[in-house]
Amino acid sequence: MYRRILICTAFLLTGLFVQAQEIKWEQVAPGIWKGSVGKPESYNLLTASGANPAMDGLKRLGDAGFPLVKEEIVAKLNDGKTYLRFPLSKKEQLYGFGLNFQTVHQRGKILELHVDHYGGKDNGRTHAPTPFYVSSDGYGIFINSARYLKVYAGSAVRRDSKAAPEAKDRNTDKTWSSRPYSDAVEILVPAEGVEFYVFAGPKPLDAVSRYNLFNGGGPLPPRWGLGFTQRVKTLYTSAEVENEAKAFADKGFPLDYIGLEPGWQSKAYPCTFEWDKGRYPDPAGFVKSMLNKGIRLNLWTNPYVSPAASIYKDLKPYTADHTVWLGAVADLTMPEARNILFGQLKKDQVDLGVSGYKFDEVDGYDHYLWPDVTTFPSGKSAEQLRQTYGLLIQRYSAELFHQRNQRTYGLVRASNGGGTALPYVIYNDYYNHEDFITALINSSFSGVLWTPEARASKTGEEWLRRMQSVVFSPMAMINAWSSGTKPWSYPEVEQQVKDMALLRMQMMPYWYSEFAKYHFQGIPPFRAMNLEEGFLSEVQKELKSTNLEDNPYVEAVNKEVKDQYMAGAYLLVAPMFAGKTSRTVILPRGKWFDFYTGKFAGDGEVITVSPGLDRIPVYVKDGGIIPMGPALMHAPKPTDKINLEIRYYGSKPGKYLLYDDDGESFNYEKGDFSFREINIAKGADGRLKSSVSKAEKGKPNTLDQIVFKAMTSN
Incomplete structure (x- = not known):
C-alpha cells in the first residue's frame, strides 16, 4: 500500500512537471516581446485582421526594458488548454479586456471574452472583446488567440501565492472580505498553445500606443468621414433621400454623408446585395447626383446571403452548414467566398461611387448567429469565425476602397484584437447615454473606435445633450433608421444643435490632426x-x-x-x-x-x-493649441484652401503638430503628407510670439490665411 502511494505521488509530480511549459521569448519590435507556448494555432487575431506593424512609428517611440519579471510569467498545458499567469502588484489597476460599457477598472473581474451583442453587463461578451489589458504600472499584455478566453483578472488566490492575504474569521473579524486580494491575472485559452505579447511603457499611454502601432496604427479617415452624417429611415426612396439632403442645405446644417438602411436592397434579412429597383430605379444616377451635391453614401448590410441573391448559387459551396435568418454564411477565410461576396459589392456599389458600408449583425446574439456546432468548409471552427467575423468583413471591404486609392469610413458591430487599423467605428442597439460615454473611454484601451450615436430622445434637453456628446466623438452621427429623427426635430433646441454641428466642422483641422497622430503615433484620439x-x-x-x-x-x-x-x-x-x-x-x-x-x-x-x-463642458490644458477652420457645410475637397484660426490657451509655451494631406486618397502612405509645427509663447508684455513651419515643397498644403487668437487674457 505504501509503495502504491509513492508511485501515485511520483506520477502526479511528473504530471505537474510535464504541464509546466517553457515560454519562448522573442523581441519583435522596440519595447514589444512575443512569448510562445506549446503549439500556437496558425489562425489567430493577427492573421485574421491582416495587421502589419507600423515599424517607423514604433522606432520613433523608442525602446524600453522588459516591464515584468519573466520568471513570474507562468504557462502550463492541461486538458487540452493553455493556462497563462501574469503577476500583479498590490497597487496596480487594470484597464481594457475589450469594449466595456459600465466599468473602467477591471481588476477583480471574471470575464469570458466572447464576441456578442452587448447584453447590459460587463462580463466579457461584447462587440470587441479585445484580449488586451493595460496596467496602471505602465505595461500591456495581448493574447493573440481567436478563441473564447476565460479571464480571472486578479480574482482568485492561489495556495502558493507569494503575497497571499491572511485567512480571517468572518464571525469575529469585520475586515473579512469575500473577494480577497489576488496577485495574478490568470487566463485560460482553449487550445494546446498560444502566442502572447508584452508591451512596455514606461507609461500606460506608451503601452497603448505600442499596441496600436503593432496593429498597424489607427485608421486615418477621409476628411469627410469626420464631418456630419445622417442615417435615413429604412424604406426611404432615392427621391426621399435627395429631399432630405436638400432640407439639410436649406436649413444650413452641415452634411457629408448619408447612410441608407436595409430598404436600399431588394431583400434584407437575409440580403441580396442588389439595389431595389422600385425605391432606387437608377442607382448609378442617384449615386452620381448625391456626389455632385457633395454628399457621399454609406450602405447598411449584413453579410448573410439570401437564396434570392444572384451570387447565392456560386457562393453556396463556400458557406457554413448553418444559416442566419435562412441566409448563407460565407466562409470569409476562403478566397473563393471573398471573391464572390466582395466582388458583388464592388460591381454593384463601390464601382458606382458608394463611399462605405455599415456592417450589421456580425456579433451576436447566440439565438440568431450560427451556433458553435456549425462547421465551415475551410475547417476553421465556428468559435474562431465568431471571434473574427467582424475583423474579416472590415478587412476585405476596406481593401475594395484601398484598391481604388480611396479612403472609406464606416460602421461595424464587431471587432477584436488586431483590428486597430481598420477604418470602422463600432455601434450597437443599446441606448444608455452614460454607458455610451464609458464605452468611448474604454475604446482607448481596446484599439477600436466607438460612436455614442443619437437616434431619438424623450425631450429636447436629452436630444441636445446627446448631440453634444456626438460632436466630441469619432463619428458625428444621427441614426434615424427607425425614428426618422432630424437634427431639427426638437424645435426648442434646434439652434443649439445647429451650433454644435457647425462647431464640429470648425474643429475639423484639430480632429484630423489627432486622427493622424493615432495613425502615425498610436495615440487614441479619444x-x-x-x-x-x-x-x-x-x-x-x-x-x-x-x-x-x-x-x-x-x-x-x-x-x-x-x-x-x-x-x-x-x-x-x-x-x-x-x-x-x-x-x-x-x-x-x-x-x-x-x-x-x-x-x-x-x-x-x-x-x-x-x-x-447650450454647452458641454470642455477644458483646455495650459499651453493648449486648437486649430479651427471655417464652419463649412461639407468637408474641404483636396483642391480647397481654408483659412485657419489658431486658438491658444493659458500662458505656458505651446507646440502643436498640424497634419495635412489631400484628405481622400492613400497617397500619404507614399509620403505625400506633412506635419507643420505650430509654436506659441506669450512674452513678458503679454503679446503672442507665434510661428508655423513652412509648407514643404511638393507636399499638400490646404491652408490659406492663418491668424492667431489668445483665448486667455492676462
Whole structure:
C-alpha cells in the first residue's frame, strides 16, 4: 500500500512537471516581446485582421526594458488548454479586456471574452472583446488567440501565492472580505498553445500606443468621414433621400454623408446585395447626383446571403452548414467566398461611387448567429469565425476602397484584437447615454473606435445633450433608421444643435490632426483620463467594513472615473446628461481653461460646473493649441484652401503638430503628407510670439490665411 502511494505521488509530480511549459521569448519590435507556448494555432487575431506593424512609428517611440519579471510569467498545458499567469502588484489597476460599457477598472473581474451583442453587463461578451489589458504600472499584455478566453483578472488566490492575504474569521473579524486580494491575472485559452505579447511603457499611454502601432496604427479617415452624417429611415426612396439632403442645405446644417438602411436592397434579412429597383430605379444616377451635391453614401448590410441573391448559387459551396435568418454564411477565410461576396459589392456599389458600408449583425446574439456546432468548409471552427467575423468583413471591404486609392469610413458591430487599423467605428442597439460615454473611454484601451450615436430622445434637453456628446466623438452621427429623427426635430433646441454641428466642422483641422497622430503615433484620439499625465483619482477608504489594504480592487472600483475623457492632445470633455444642471469635473495637475471663453477653470482639483443647456463642458490644458477652420457645410475637397484660426490657451509655451494631406486618397502612405509645427509663447508684455513651419515643397498644403487668437487674457 505504501509503495502504491509513492508511485501515485511520483506520477502526479511528473504530471505537474510535464504541464509546466517553457515560454519562448522573442523581441519583435522596440519595447514589444512575443512569448510562445506549446503549439500556437496558425489562425489567430493577427492573421485574421491582416495587421502589419507600423515599424517607423514604433522606432520613433523608442525602446524600453522588459516591464515584468519573466520568471513570474507562468504557462502550463492541461486538458487540452493553455493556462497563462501574469503577476500583479498590490497597487496596480487594470484597464481594457475589450469594449466595456459600465466599468473602467477591471481588476477583480471574471470575464469570458466572447464576441456578442452587448447584453447590459460587463462580463466579457461584447462587440470587441479585445484580449488586451493595460496596467496602471505602465505595461500591456495581448493574447493573440481567436478563441473564447476565460479571464480571472486578479480574482482568485492561489495556495502558493507569494503575497497571499491572511485567512480571517468572518464571525469575529469585520475586515473579512469575500473577494480577497489576488496577485495574478490568470487566463485560460482553449487550445494546446498560444502566442502572447508584452508591451512596455514606461507609461500606460506608451503601452497603448505600442499596441496600436503593432496593429498597424489607427485608421486615418477621409476628411469627410469626420464631418456630419445622417442615417435615413429604412424604406426611404432615392427621391426621399435627395429631399432630405436638400432640407439639410436649406436649413444650413452641415452634411457629408448619408447612410441608407436595409430598404436600399431588394431583400434584407437575409440580403441580396442588389439595389431595389422600385425605391432606387437608377442607382448609378442617384449615386452620381448625391456626389455632385457633395454628399457621399454609406450602405447598411449584413453579410448573410439570401437564396434570392444572384451570387447565392456560386457562393453556396463556400458557406457554413448553418444559416442566419435562412441566409448563407460565407466562409470569409476562403478566397473563393471573398471573391464572390466582395466582388458583388464592388460591381454593384463601390464601382458606382458608394463611399462605405455599415456592417450589421456580425456579433451576436447566440439565438440568431450560427451556433458553435456549425462547421465551415475551410475547417476553421465556428468559435474562431465568431471571434473574427467582424475583423474579416472590415478587412476585405476596406481593401475594395484601398484598391481604388480611396479612403472609406464606416460602421461595424464587431471587432477584436488586431483590428486597430481598420477604418470602422463600432455601434450597437443599446441606448444608455452614460454607458455610451464609458464605452468611448474604454475604446482607448481596446484599439477600436466607438460612436455614442443619437437616434431619438424623450425631450429636447436629452436630444441636445446627446448631440453634444456626438460632436466630441469619432463619428458625428444621427441614426434615424427607425425614428426618422432630424437634427431639427426638437424645435426648442434646434439652434443649439445647429451650433454644435457647425462647431464640429470648425474643429475639423484639430480632429484630423489627432486622427493622424493615432495613425502615425498610436495615440487614441479619444481616451481615458487614466492615460492622461497628471491625472490622479485620490482613493478614499469609503467602505469601513472592508479591509481595503488587502482588497485594492474594491477601493479602486469605487473611485473609477467613467464620465469624462480626453479628446486629442489638449481637450478634456465632461458630458452633461438629461436632468442634470451641474456636475463635477476632475482636472489633472496643471492649469486648465474653459474651451469657449479661455477663463481659468482650475489646477489639479475637483470643480463643480453648471454650464447651462447650450454647452458641454470642455477644458483646455495650459499651453493648449486648437486649430479651427471655417464652419463649412461639407468637408474641404483636396483642391480647397481654408483659412485657419489658431486658438491658444493659458500662458505656458505651446507646440502643436498640424497634419495635412489631400484628405481622400492613400497617397500619404507614399509620403505625400506633412506635419507643420505650430509654436506659441506669450512674452513678458503679454503679446503672442507665434510661428508655423513652412509648407514643404511638393507636399499638400490646404491652408490659406492663418491668424492667431489668445483665448486667455492676462
